[in-house]
Amino acid sequence: xxxxxxxxxxxxxxxxxxxxxxxxxxxxxxxxxxxxxxxxxxxxxxxxxxxxxxxxxxxxxxxxxxxxxxxxxxxxxxxxxxxxxxxxxxxxxxxxxxxxxxxxxxxxxxxxxxxxxxxxxxxxxxxxxxxxxxxxxxxxxxxxxxxxxxxxxxxxxxxxxxxxxxxxxxxxxxxxxxxxxxxxxxxxxxxxxxxxxxxxxxxxxxxxxxxxxxxxxxxxxxxxxxxxxxxxxxxxxxxx
Amino acid sequence: xxxxxxxxxxxxxxxxxxxxxxxxxxxxxxxxxxxxxxxxxxxxxxxxxxxxxxxxxxxxxxxxxxxxxxxxxxxxxxxxxxxxxxxxxxxxxxxxxxxxxxxxxxxxxxxxxxxxxxxxxxxxxxxxxxxxxxxxxxxxxxxxxxxxxxxxxxxxxxxxxxxxxxxxxxxxxxxxxxxxxxxxxxxxxxxxxxxxxxxxxxxxxxxxxxxxxxxxxxxxxxxxxxxxxxxxxxxxxxxxxxxxxxxxxxxxxxxxxxxxxxxxxxxxxxxxxxxxxxxxxxxxxxxxxxx
Numbered sequence: 001x002x003x004x005x006x007x008x009x010x011x012x013x014x015x016x017x018x019x020x021x022x023x024x025x026x027x028x029x030x031x032x033x034x035x036x037x038x039x040x041x042x043x044x045x046x047x048x049x050x051x052x053x054x055x056x057x058x059x060x061x062x063x064x065x066x067x068x069x070x071x072x073x074x075x076x077x078x079x080x081x082x083x084x085x086x087x088x089x090x091x092x093x094x095x096x097x098x099x100x101x102x103x104x105x106x107x108x109x110x111x112x113x114x115x116x117x118x119x120x121x122x123x124x125x126x127x128x129x130x131x132x133x134x135x136x137x138x139x140x141x142x143x144x145x146x147x148x149x150x151x152x153x154x155x156x157x158x159x160x161x162x163x164x165x166x167x168x169x170x171x172x173x174x175x176x177x178x179x180x181x182x183x184x185x186x187x188x189x190x191x192x193x194x195x196x197x198x199x200x201x202x203x204x205x206x207x208x209x210x211x212x213x214x215x216x217x218x219x220x221x222x223x224x225x226x227x228x229x230x231x232x233x234x235x236x237x238x239x240x
Numbered sequence: 241x242x243x244x245x246x247x248x249x250x251x252x253x254x255x256x257x258x259x260x261x262x263x264x265x266x267x268x269x270x271x272x273x274x275x276x277x278x279x280x281x282x283x284x285x286x287x288x289x290x291x292x293x294x295x296x297x298x299x300x301x302x303x304x305x306x307x308x309x310x311x312x313x314x315x316x317x318x319x320x321x322x323x324x325x326x327x328x329x330x331x332x333x334x335x336x337x338x339x340x341x342x343x344x345x346x347x348x349x350x351x352x353x354x355x356x357x358x359x360x361x362x363x364x365x366x367x368x369x370x371x372x373x374x375x376x377x378x379x380x381x382x383x384x385x386x387x388x389x390x391x392x393x394x395x396x397x398x399x400x401x402x403x404x405x406x407x408x409x410x411x412x413x414x415x416x417x418x419x420x421x422x423x424x425x426x427x428x429x430x431x432x433x434x435x436x437x438x439x440x441x442x443x444x445x446x447x448x449x450x451x452x453x454x455x456x457x458x459x460x461x462x463x464x465x466x467x468x469x470x471x472x473x474x475x476x477x478x479x480x481x482x483x484x485x486x487x488x489x490x491x492x493x494x495x496x497x498x499x500x501x502x503x504x505x506x507x508x509x510x511x512x513x514x515x516x517x518x519x520x521x522x523x524x525x526x527x528x529x530x531x
Contacts, residue, residue: 006341010330017329079325085291086342087314087385 007096029058052207058108131206139199145227152234249299274435318387328367343385462494466508
């Protein structure tokens with residue numbers, strides 16, 4: 001346990017000292033929200049849904065890049081080979097990374113929530129907070145695994161650009177920037193196949209105090225399994 | 241047999257390259273074993289297998305009698321990281337604390353950092369350390385857990401003479417207090433100064449294993465050095481080196497060679513006969529004539 005907290009602490013203070021990490025992660029989703037969404041939100045249901053969308057987008061950003069690209073860079077850095085040679089149980093470091101990622105993801109989502117509370121007519125009391133938290137987590141896990149899988153399959157140099165190429169369309173098609181109903185027709189059809197759309201469905205339902213649509217929950221679970229399998233396969237391939 | 245760590249018949253192949261072709265050796269309690277070899281000899285692979293970072297393709301590795309891939313086997317092992325990788329946003333003290341947290345009875349941070357001349361740098365970010373300071377931090381980390389075995393990978397590469405001597409002293413003191421050391425090095429001088437035994441690796445094979453004196457004997461040559469303008473071809477000379485007016489001849493029978501020099505009237509000055517230095521034994525064993 002001592003080693004776990006030491007790793008957690010090292011990760012947290014390490015990241016807190018990098019402005020290039022903190023500012024984009026915590027500020028960009030809220031900034032997009034302020035510029036592109038907040039001025040057009042006149043009713044509480046729209047405000048709740050859109051705020052939830054941008055919270056999802058914020059969580060997506062952190063888990064996808066923090067896990068994906070950071071894992072790819074760790075793989076190349078001899079310091080992490082050194083850490084693996086210390087007397088350390090194998091779960092400690094992944095657990096510390098997951099907790100760090102989730103903490104920052106929640107922080108980023110909370111900033112969006114705070115900005116929304118100050119600038120839109122959201123009604124947080126209409127949302128189901130525990131369900132919302134669970135919904136954010138339901139998508140954070142597969143998207144984090146997706147990031148890890150990409151990072152393990154690609155060279156570290158290619159990981160960042162490819163991650164961007166995947167992340168921006170997935171956010172758009174999933175309806176995280178604007179509601180899926182207002183997407184162009186082709187995008188609406190594609191949207192149904194993206195993990196982000198089904199993640200959004202769970203989050204939107206929770207933001208309005210409604211139960212999760214079962215189908216979306218199942219699709220997300222299927223994506224979780226698929227990304228976990230690919231990540232595990234890529235991990236083994238990299239070790240051989 | 242008093243082995244703290246040992247490998248037996250280990251093999252490792254990367255693609256078509258055979259990094260290790262069946263190597264056996266042991267680190268004994270309270271002794272310093274130096275692993276010597278040119279780049280690509282298999283030193284790093286051997287160390288990685290011994291500390292549990294790589295599984296061998298064949299043979300076995302034991303650390304304190306256990307499989308080194310089990311974290312518990314590494315509780316009394318300290319090792320140096322490569323200096324290139326420190327997390328740049330952590331301070332010296334924080335890096336030490338992180339490593340200490342893995343060991344049951346770690347060293348006091350102040351004692352540790354003072355011993356390696358780093359206490360006044362404890363609040364500096366690792367990104368702002370000089371090359372020599374980074375190198376000293378890597379070695380300090382190997383001792384952070386108060387290990388029984390320290391594995392030091394090229395500990396003094398890039399250090400100035402003074403720091404190197406200071407470090408040798410720290411390593412010697414550790415061994416005198418009962419610690420065991422496995423050290424890889426390019427510096428033969430370092431092996432001569434520190435090692436109880438020397439293992440020479442070349443192309444994945446163990447060429448020689450023994451004390452410094454035994455390795456010299458294994459080569460079985462004497463060096464005969466003197467100054468002369470020209471040297472005729474002489475019987476029994478296996479190698480000739482010349483630097484300026486100084487000539488060095490390697491031979492199995494130094495007495496006969498000197499008699500021959502006198503008999504032929506070679507005008508030599510400052511004659512010196514000595515056993516081969518480890519460096520020369522090394523070059524002769526690996527067949528890398530150097531220079």
